[in-house]
Amino acid sequence: MHYLVTGHTGFKGAWLVALLRERGHTVSGLSLDPVADALYTRAGLTEQVAHDLRIDIRDASATAAGIADVAPDVVLHLAAQPLVRESYKEPRATFETNAMGTLNVLEAVQNTPSVKAHVVITTDKVYRNVNQEAGYVESDPLGGDDPYSSSKAMADILTQSWIKSFPGAPTAIARAGNVIGGGDVSRDRLFVDLLAAFGDGRAPVLRYPKAVRPWQHVLDCLDGYLVLVDALLDGRGLGEWNFGPGRDSFVEVGDVATLAAELWGGGSHWEPDGGEHPHEAGLLALDATKAEQQLGWRNRLAFRDAVAWTVEWELAVRGGAAPTDVMREQIAAYELQ
Secondary structure, eight states, X not given: OEEEEETTTSHHHHHHHHHHHHTTOEEEEEEOOOOTTXXXXXXXXXXXXXXXXXXXXXXXXXXXXXXXXXXXXXXXEOOSOXXXXXXXXXXHHHHIIIIIHHHHHHHHHHXXXXXXXXXXXXXXXXXXXXXXXXXXXXTSOBOOSSHHHHHHHHHHXXXXXXXXHSOOSOEEEEEEOXXXXXXXXXXXXXXXXXXXXXXXXXXXXXXXXXXXXXXXXHHHHHHHHHHHHHHHHTTOOOEEEEEOOOGGGXXXXXXXXXXXXXXXXXXXXXXXXXXXXXXXXXXXXXXXXXXXXXXXXXXXXXXXXXXXXXXXXXXXXXXXXXXXXXXXXXXHHHHTO
């Protein structure tokens, strides 16, 4: 099976390329150039893809031509401007990429006859956040206060409308929360800041230590996407799907940092930041019961394991192991869970 991954040079995209290759699939990618020190580059993943297209999804004609030329069987649309704080700095680029870029991909897929299944990735932040204790379910209202969240809600609603309005390849929407794992270098991500600080012997400073997030290892999230692809190929799986961790993974940022510090060792610790910061949601949690019951998907890694695998990846690479080797080892271990 030939998969095209948009956003393949990003953190989740790089892990997805590696996972698909380990499962024996052909993979192509369409994305911007990777950022400095990106996992995609460090792991040498360009050698693993059949077509490595560097295209901005805001360019409709280039996106259409790229997907048509690749002629994939499956498209997984991950490409996005994924950072809340960056969306405050660059709101126009965020809306153009996340909303109009998604429209460009949908239109390109519709015009590529080879595509048999298409999954559009949005986020847990598409839900209208009312700080409810119960996890959000797929039928809950969408919303979003910050530019990132609202742009992804727009992409989600746009995709729902497209599916209902235009015939084409079976398409579904996947929503996931905060994913963690080795090799992330994105700005303003908790584990990126934590592990960089621990490695330098510094105490990281946390903006919102009481904020609750649904922490999930990247492999559990990506496995959900691929289970959904299989369902679409089997004539099922249409609609919207949450792929979030269980209740034991709805953990405060401060508690996550404390566990990571313990696993890192060497007396590592963190400190609170009492300054002013842009709005971010205080509580976000997903209910993945639908995916569990109807798709047979499950999280294979518990919260502590997800954190441990992330810390262990960084320690192994800092100790001299090749990033691609550690990725393969963790994928092999994951498949045995």
